[in-house]
Amino acid sequence: MAHRVTLIPGDGIGPEITDAALRVIEATGVAFEWRRLDVGEVSLAKGGELLPQEVFDSIRETKVALKGPVATPVGKGHRSVNVTIRKTLDLYACLRPIKSLPGVKTRFENVNFVIVRENTEGLYSGIEHMVTDTVAESLKIITEKGSTRIARFAFEYAKKNGIKRVTAVHKANIMKVSDGLFLRCAQAVRADYPEIDYDEMIVDNCAMQLVRWPEQFGVLVMNNLYGDILSDLGAGLIGGLGVSPGANLNAELALFEPIHGTAPDIAGKGWANPTALLMSAALMLEHLDERAAAAKLRRGLEATLGAGEHVTRDLGGKASTTEFADAVIAAMR
Numbered sequence: 001m002a003h004r005v006t007l008i009p010g011d012g013i014g015p016e017i018t019d020a021a022l023r024v025i026e027a028t029g030v031a032f033e034w035r036r037l038d039v040g041e042v043s044l045a046k047g048g049e050l051l052p053q054e055v056f057d058s059i060r061e062t063k064v065a066l067k068g069p070v071a072t073p074v075g076k077g078h079r080s081v082n083v084t085i086r087k088t089l090d091l092y093a094c095l096r097p098i099k100s101l102p103g104v105k106t107r108f109e110n111v112n113f114v115i116v117r118e119n120t121e122g123l124y125s126g127i128e129h130m131v132t133d134t135v136a137e138s139l140k141i142i143t144e145k146g147s148t149r150i151a152r153f154a155f156e157y158a159k160k161n162g163i164k165r166v167t168a169v170h171k172a173n174i175m176k177v178s179d180g181l182f183l184r185c186a187q188a189v190r191a192d193y194p195e196i197d198y199d200e201m202i203v204d205n206c207a208m209q210l211v212r213w214p215e216q217f218g219v220l221v222m223n224n225l226y227g228d229i230l231s232d233l234g235a236g237l238i239g240g241l242g243v244s245p246g247a248n249l250n251a252e253l254a255l256f257e258p259i260h261g262t263a264p265d266i267a268g269k270g271w272a273n274p275t276a277l278l279m280s281a282a283l284m285l286e287h288l289d290e291r292a293a294a295a296k297l298r299r300g301l302e303a304t305l306g307a308g309e310h311v312t313r314d315l316g317g318k319a320s321t322t323e324f325a326d327a328v329i330a331a332m333r
């Protein structure tokens with residue numbers, strides 16, 4: 001039976017990488033019934049809403065979604081489409097595997113850690129206002145419920161995947177109340193996982209350690225803002241935004257999407273790297289228990305990246321998005 005999946009190509013390079021990714025995903029042999037929906041600028045341009053209600057209804061129904069990037073205008077009235085989707089559907093856990101890829105030249109070779117980012121609260125709660133004409137205030141919300149469930153998610157992920165270390169990343173030296181609560185919750189959850197090493201690291205030190213010695217880490221769990229920033233740092237360690245996948249999850253729903261944005265500087269040129277979306281699709285196939293297809297996709301991707309002949313410009317090659325996808329499909333056979 002075909003898997004029903006909500007498909008959101010998104011803005012900018014989103015439609016280009018989605019078209020390429022769909023061909024690769026379908027070449028794995030797994031049958032899909034895609035429910036394709038527009039959001040963001042693409043939807044506005046067609047006279048629709050920025051974020052139609054249909055998106056929420058569809059994801060609740062199909063339970064699984066694959067999404068490209070969506071632009072959020074900076075400093076204007078719109079609330080971020082991405083944050084709204086994650087919050088409305090309570091997709092509280094953002095999973096970002098950071099793993100070195102063959103053929104992608106970086107400063108490190110054996111990077112393999114996972115960032116687990118809390119997705120629904122923290123400084124991205126969207127509670128902001130002007131106090132006076134010249135003073136703005138933004139509230140950081142940390143709850144016991146939110147912190148406990150993300151810590152539980154991180155430890156469960158470590159346990160299932162045989163990862164020996166969980167690090168809680170924080171700034172409780174300054175934000176003693178909010179990040180202090182986050183740490184107390186992580187410590188309480190940790191008691192249920194005595195077999196896993198647990199430590200705590202201040203976020204600025206963590207940024208430095210990630211750049212100097214990334215091989216030391218296993219699972220890193222943290223609030224929204226720190227996770228957003230350190231995920232991009234992690235992406236930089238393994239070859240950039242074009243190769244870094246992500247998933248937004250709760251116990252029932254799963255939305256898979258690359259870390260990167262709409263790349264307005266290269267949108268429409270046919271240069272975008274679809275790797276991050278394809279790796280997100282591999283995570284989706286694993287979630288759907290299509291493990292053989294996920295392995296096939298990863299093999300094709302890694303062979304193409306490893307050979308280096310048909311890679312996109314961000315990785316030092318000359319291939320177009322389409323040529324790259326063709327090479328992946330050929331390498332999957």
Ligand code: NAI
Nearest residue numbers: 069070071072082241242259260261262263266272273314
């Ligand atoms: P960006 O990720 O779009 O671009 C940063 C740099 O990385 C650019 O030079 C771009 O060309 C390059 N890049 C990104 N993805 C690439 C790919 N697949 N292949 C080759 N090069 C790639 O970040 P930026 O410019 O900060 O954001 C642009 C827009 O995207 C903003 O409106 C932002 O709100 C939105 N955004 C959306 C996200 C999402 O939908 N999940 C995540 C991050 C940003």
